Amino acid sequence: xxxxxxxxxxxxxxxxxxxxxxxxxxxxxxxxxxxxxxxxxxxxxxxxxxxxxxxxxxxxxxxxxxxxxxxxxxxxxxxxxxxxxxxxxxxxxxxxxxxxxxxxxxxxxxxxxxxxxxxxx
Numbered sequence: 288x289x290x291x292x293x294x295x296x297x298x299x300x301x302x303x304x305x306x307x308x309x310x311x312x313x314x315x316x317x318x319x320x321x322x323x324x325x326x327x328x329x330x331x332x333x334x335x336x337x338x339x340x341x342x343x344x345x346x347x348x349x350x351x352x353x354x355x356x357x358x359x360x361x362x363x364x365x366x367x368x369x370x371x372x373x374x375x376x377x378x379x380x381x382x383x384x385x386x387x388x389x390x391x392x393x394x395x396x397x398x399x400x401x402x403x404x405x406x407x408x
Contacts, residue, residue, distance in 0.1 A: 288312075288313075288316075288320050288323055288324065288325070288326065289324065289325045289326070290308070290309050290312055290325075290326045290328070291325070291326065291327045291328065292304070292305050292308050292309075292328045292329075292330075293327075293328070293329045293330070294329070294330045294331070295329075295330070295331040295332060297331070297332035297335050297336070298330045298331065298332050298343075298366070304366070308328055308370060311370060311371075311374060312326055312328075312374070315374050315378065316349075316378075316381075319351075319381065319385075321352075322351050322352055322385065323349055323350065323351050323352070323381070324350050324351070324352050325348075325349070325350040326347060326348070326349055326350075327347070327348040327350075328345065328346070328347050328370075328373075329345070329346045329347075330343065330344070330345055330366060330369065330370075331343075331344045331346075332344075333362075340364055341362040341363055341364055342362070342364070343362065343363050343364065343365055343366055343368075343369045344360060344361070344362050344369060345360070345361050345362075345363070345366070345369035345370050345372070345373040346358065346359070346360045346373070347359055347373045347374070347377050349377055349381060351381065351384060351385070353388075354384055354385075354388055355384075357377065357380045357381055357384055359373050359376040359377045359380055360373065360376075361373035361375075361376055
């Protein structure tokens with residue numbers, strides 16, 4: 288599982304941030320490690336030096352094997368709330384994508400044979 292982390296000019300990228308994000312993603316998506324090939328995480332501070340509520344944005348793109356990429360966004364007042372909000376959204380989105388792939392809506396349902404054991408002739 289490849290993890291790429293980027294920040295804009297207003298957020299300092301550091302080894303500590305990189306290891307924290309990698310650890311969080313590995314912990315949350317360990318059970319899907321064989322299904323997800325790549326994560327791309329981008330942090331941005333939308334208000335720059337002005338500050339403000341929920342101005343840190345975290346965008347995560349996950350690339351599940353054999354499926355279209357899944358992208359989620361979440362805003363928080365700091366990096367921690369932004370990453371955890373985005374991870375929660377990503378978990379729900381990936382579960383939905385995996386479930387949809389395993390049980391497609393257009394699949395033909397299997398019907399129970401009503402004639403079995405019901406004939407006394």
